[in-house]
Amino acid sequence: xxxxxxxxxxxxxxxxxxxxxxxxxxxxxxxxxxxxxxxxxxxxxxxxxxxxxxxxxxxxxxxxxxxxxxxxxxxxxxxxxxxxxxxxxxxxxxxxxxxxxxxxxxxxxxxxxxxxxxxxxxxxxxxxxxxxxxxxxxxxxxxxxxxxxxxxxxxxxxxxxxxxxxxxxxxxxxxxxxxxxxxxxxxxxxxxxxxxxxxxxxxxxxxxxxxxxxxxxxxxxxxxxxxxxxxxxxxxxxxxxxxxxxxxxxxxxxxxxxxxxxxxxxxxxxxxxxxxxxxxxxxxxxxx
Numbered sequence: 126x127x128x129x130x131x132x133x134x135x136x137x138x139x140x141x142x143x144x145x146x147x148x149x150x151x152x153x154x155x156x157x158x159x160x161x162x163x164x165x166x167x168x169x170x171x172x173x174x175x176x177x178x179x180x181x182x183x184x185x186x187x188x189x190x191x192x193x194x195x196x197x198x199x200x201x202x203x204x205x206x207x208x209x210x211x212x213x214x215x216x217x218x219x220x221x222x223x224x225x226x227x228x229x230x231x232x233x234x235x236x237x238x239x240x241x242x243x244x245x246x247x248x249x250x251x252x253x254x255x256x257x258x259x260x261x262x263x264x265x266x267x268x269x270x271x272x273x274x275x276x277x278x279x280x281x282x283x284x285x286x287x288x289x290x291x292x293x294x295x296x297x298x299x300x301x302x303x304x305x306x307x308x309x310x311x312x313x314x315x316x317x318x319x320x321x322x323x324x325x326x327x328x329x330x331x332x333x334x335x336x337x338x339x340x341x342x343x344x345x346x347x348x349x350x351x352x353x354x355x356x357x358x359x360x361x362x363x364x365x366x367x368x369x370x371x372x373x374x375x376x377x378x379x380x381x382x383x384x385x386x387x388x389x390x391x392x393x394x395x396x397x398x399x400x401x402x403x404x405x406x407x408x409x410x411x412x413x
Contacts, residue, residue, distance in 0.1 A: 129354040134366035137354070140347035142373035145217045146381050147339040148209055154333020157326040158209035161337050163315040166205065168341025169348070170312045173305055176349055184302045193294050194303040198310025200283045205311060207280035214273025216384040221374040222261050222397050223277035229254040229400065230285040253400035260393025261386065301352055371398055 144165070151161045177184060186194070211220045229250060236242075262274065287307075295303055319325045328334045351367070375394055378384040386394065 128357055129350075131366060133350065134354055135369055137347045137350040138367050138369040139373045139377070140343045140350070141367070141370045142221070142377055143343040144340050144347075145208075145212060145221060145374055146377050147336040147343060148212050149217050149378075149382055149384075150336035151328050151333050151340065152209075152213050154336070155326060155329035156333055156337060157324065158206060158213050159315065159318060159322070160325045160327050161340065162205050162209045163312075163319055163325070164337045165209075165340040165344060166202075166308060166312045166315050168338060169345045170305070170308045172341060172345035173308065173348065176345075177301060177305065182301055183299075184305065186302050186306070190294070190303060191306060193290075194306035195310050197287055197290060197303075198307040198314065200286050201307045202311035202314045204280045204283035204287065206315075207276045207283065211273045211276035211280060214276065215270050216386075217378040217382060218371075218375045218384060218386055218394065219261060219390075220273070220277045221371050222394055223258055223274060224281050224284070225371055225397055226254055226258060226278070227281040227285045227288065230281060231288055234285065234289060250400040250402075253396045257393040257396030257398075257400060260396065261390045262393075304348070368398065368402060 148161055148165075151164075152158065208220065208224060211223075232250065291300065291303070328337050371394065375386065375391070
């Protein structure tokens with residue numbers, strides 16, 4: 126296995142950012158969030174399962190671990206749906222910035238639950254993160270846009286829950302099998318939601334379908350790359366480079382979607398990104 130370089134890790138971060146860009150393109154083509162997230166989850170599950178089988182990754186788990194992973198698939202599916210719904214309401218950069226409040230939420234929860242000791246560095250990161258998001262949201266929102274903010278915030282909360290519970294039960298262990306189980310569970314949930322509600326609006330254009338399929342391809346590629354990098358160079362160094370995702374989201378949204386932020390919003394984005402480097406959460410959870 127080739128040892129990951131900083132360039133590899135930045136590519137993985139950009140790949141994660143492209144998931145949001147592709148989601149926006151698919152939604153713009155007439156698809157609804159449920160359709161896009163279902164396509165993404167089914168595609169990701171298929172790609173990851175195929176890759177793990179090809180590389181002979183051990184996917185067996187104890188009954189207890191399997192039940193925990195299945196249970197975690199519920200908040201994971203809620204997280205994914207909320208992110209897709211938020212992208213339908215507000216620009217991708219704002220969704221990503223609000224979503225990246227999750228390290229701050231996780232840190233605060235860890236202090237309150239006495240899982241980790243209080244650190245002034247963590248408090249500084251918490252304040253910077255919320256100040257940055259407040260500046261990034263320094264625009265006049267309509268009702269639909271305010272809805273997008275709450276959806277993205279809900280996604281951050283759900284991901285924080287998934288991260289903390291996964292870190293608690295699978296700390297220091299290989300999370301490939303549990304992560305695949307979570308994704309398969311989410312896929313079942315989304316397919317069931319499609320069948321029950323019948324509210325499935327597929328992309329109406331070739332670009333839209335390409336973007337929808339691209340969400341799965343970019344997501345699976347990035348996740349597989351992150352797993353490999355974590356094994357080779359450790360979770361801390363890998364997680365450090367993943368902080369590039371919000372930067373990539375801002376740049377790609379401007380280049381591809383024409384979604385730009387005002388100067389004060391860019392300042393807020395910078396604060397959020399600085400805050401990310403003040404947190405050192407354990408990298409044992411699956412990737413969002």
